[in-house]
Amino acid sequence: MKQRIHLRVNGEDYELEVDPRRRLLDVLRDDLGLTGTKEGCGTGDCGACSVLLDGKLINSCLKLAVSADGADILTIEGLAQGGTLHPLQEAFMEKGGLQCGICTPGMIMAAKALLDENPHPTVEEIRLALAGNLCRCTGYTKIIESVQAAAEKMA
Amino acid sequence: MRGGTARPVNMVNFEYFAPATVEEACALLARYGREARVLAGGTDVLIFMRDGKLRPRALVDITRIPGLEGISYDGSAGLRIGALATLRTIEKNPVVAAHYPHFVSAVREVGSIQIRNLATVMGNVCNSSPAADTVPPLLTMEASVRLVGPQGERTVPLTQFFTGPGQNVIAPGELAVELIAPPPPPHTGGAYYKLAARRAMDIAFVGVAAQVSRENGTLTDVRIALGAVAPTPVRATAAEDLLRGQTLTEELLEQAGQAALAAASPISDHRASAEYRRAMVPVLTKRMVRRAYELAGGEQA
Numbered sequence: 001m002k003q004r005i006h007l008r009v010n011g012e013d014y015e016l017e018v019d020p021r022r023r024l025l026d027v028l029r030d031d032l033g034l035t036g037t038k039e040g041c042g043t044g045d046c047g048a049c050s051v052l053l054d055g056k057l058i059n060s061c062l063k064l065a066v067s068a069d070g071a072d073i074l075t076i077e078g079l080a081q082g083g084t085l086h087p088l089q090e091a092f093m094e095k096g097g098l099q100c101g102i103c104t105p106g107m108i109m110a111a112k113a114l115l116d117e118n119p120h121p122t123v124e125e126i127r128l129a130l131a132g133n134l135c136r137c138t139g140y141t142k143i144i145e146s147v148q149a150a151a152e153k154m155a
Numbered sequence: 156m157r158g159g160t161a162r163p164v165n166m167v168n169f170e171y172f173a174p175a176t177v178e179e180a181c182a183l184l185a186r187y188g189r190e191a192r193v194l195a196g197g198t199d200v201l202i203f204m205r206d207g208k209l210r211p212r213a214l215v216d217i218t219r220i221p222g223l224e225g226i227s228y229d230g231s232a233g234l235r236i237g238a239l240a241t242l243r244t245i246e247k248n249p250v251v252a253a254h255y256p257h258f259v260s261a262v263r264e265v266g267s268i269q270i271r272n273l274a275t276v277m278g279n280v281c282n283s284s285p286a287a288d289t290v291p292p293l294l295t296m297e298a299s300v301r302l303v304g305p306q307g308e309r310t311v312p313l314t315q316f317f318t319g320p321g322q323n324v325i326a327p328g329e330l331a332v333e334l335i336a337p338p339p340p341p342h343t344g345g346a347y348y349k350l351a352a353r354r355a356m357d358i359a360f361v362g363v364a365a366q367v368s369r370e371n372g373t374l375t376d377v378r379i380a381l382g383a384v385a386p387t388p389v390r391a392t393a394a395e396d397l398l399r400g401q402t403l404t405e406e407l408l409e410q411a412g413q414a415a416l417a418a419a420s421p422i423s424d425h426r427a428s429a430e431y432r433r434a435m436v437p438v439l440t441k442r443m444v445r446r447a448y449e450l451a452g453g454e455q456a
Contacts, residue, residue: 001170003171020169020170020171020214021166021168021169023201042164042205043202043205044198044202044266044267044269044270045356047267047269050269053272056243056272057268057269057272058269058272058273059198059269059270059273062196062197062198062201062202062269062270062273063197063273064171064194064197064201064216066171066173066216067173067194067197067216067218069173110268110269113268128355129268131267131268131354131355131356132266132267132268132269132270132355132356133267
């Protein structure tokens with residue numbers, strides 16, 4: 001039986017009716033059309049579905065939408081402000097921190113969560129912060145450089 | 156359901172409940188009995204449900220119940236962790252780290268930050284995997300689980316909690332509400348080693364926790380727990396008995412490592428062979444006892 005839930009996503013409020021089996025990931029992508037958040041595994045192993053929920057980095061594939069009722073969600077689409085890219089987005093572009101791009105929204109959300117808490121991370125700290133995000137293309141080097149560059153921009 | 160998914164989804168059509176109190180939750184759990192499942196962080200439950208392995212008729216979401224997320228410590232009551240305390244909040248708690256470094260070290264090694272922001276330590280305990288990382292340290296801490304149910308409350312020592320892989324003593328209608336551990340004795344150190352393929356995101360091949368209390372060179376108390384090498388996480392009591400009251404020597408450490416094997420009955424699976432696990436138990440036991448001993452003597456973590 002569908003349940004009514006309220007979500008705030010990227011600053012906008014939504015009232016939705018959802019089947020309890022649907023995940024936050026499904027609602028973001030299919031009901032709200034926010035397809036920046038990706039499904040890579042569905043088991044919390046790859047991090048492609050990472051979003052911030054009430055400021056905390058989570059796998060949206062492991063959160064039932066009904067259990068997220070009332071939450072404040074930030075997705076990759078919420079980073080740019082009125083056409084101006086977030087420094088992380090700029091840095092990933094400038095440094096070439098992506099190839100196919102499927103891991104990139106999740107990587108950027110994880111990097112944002114890191115920089116929110118630790119504005120000057122070491123390489124080791126960046127690696128640990130991104131440990132929940134897999135990339136099959138880049139070998140991670142340019143991803144780490146992108147995060148370092150973003151940290152410098154944001155300092 | 157609309158929307159592409161990476162693999163076929165086989166999730167049962169369950170009834171979803173979000174009770175506002177422990178009493179309401181227990182009433183639901185009692186009503187549905189073995190057909191009910193508790194949802195907290197969901198990092199195990201949702202995976203099993205999507206696979207079709209877990210098919211509850213009722214999913215009881217306890218995340219709306221106030222008062223279950225607390226973490227507190229004092230020198231007489233010890234540690235109390237509520238059922239909704241996430242791994243991430245424990246990881247970032249300096250008081251818990253100061254008194255139970257092996258526990259926090261284990262918490263830090265579970266999954267990823269994304270997982271730890273959702274997952275609860277109580278969930279790790281109640282999921283009852285033989286390889287659960289938080290359990291060996293909790294066993295050395297002599298932790299207990301407080302359960303609330305239709306017959307009232309009971310507190311079960313963790314050493315009596317697990318009954319098999321994925322199995323524990325929680326009865327239908329009962330909800331685990333709190334983890335409790337006594338304060339560590341003076342001059343106590345703890346260490347945990349997770350042997351796994353990668354530095355994050357993997358499940359342990361072998362997990363060894365040691366908690367050592369010392370008076371100068373004498374081991375006043377020793378507790379050793381093994382994960383991923385038996386149907387449940389276990390205390391290595393033969394190794395503990397060998398060490399307790401003794402002065403630590405290399406030779407004794409070697410004997411204790413071998414004695415720890417008595418508690419292990421590992422299987423071969425896709426992660427590691429039984430032979431490899433048996434080979435690693437003595438190595439890691441020695442390392443963790445030595446490490447805990449050093450920490451107990453005031454050496455830097």
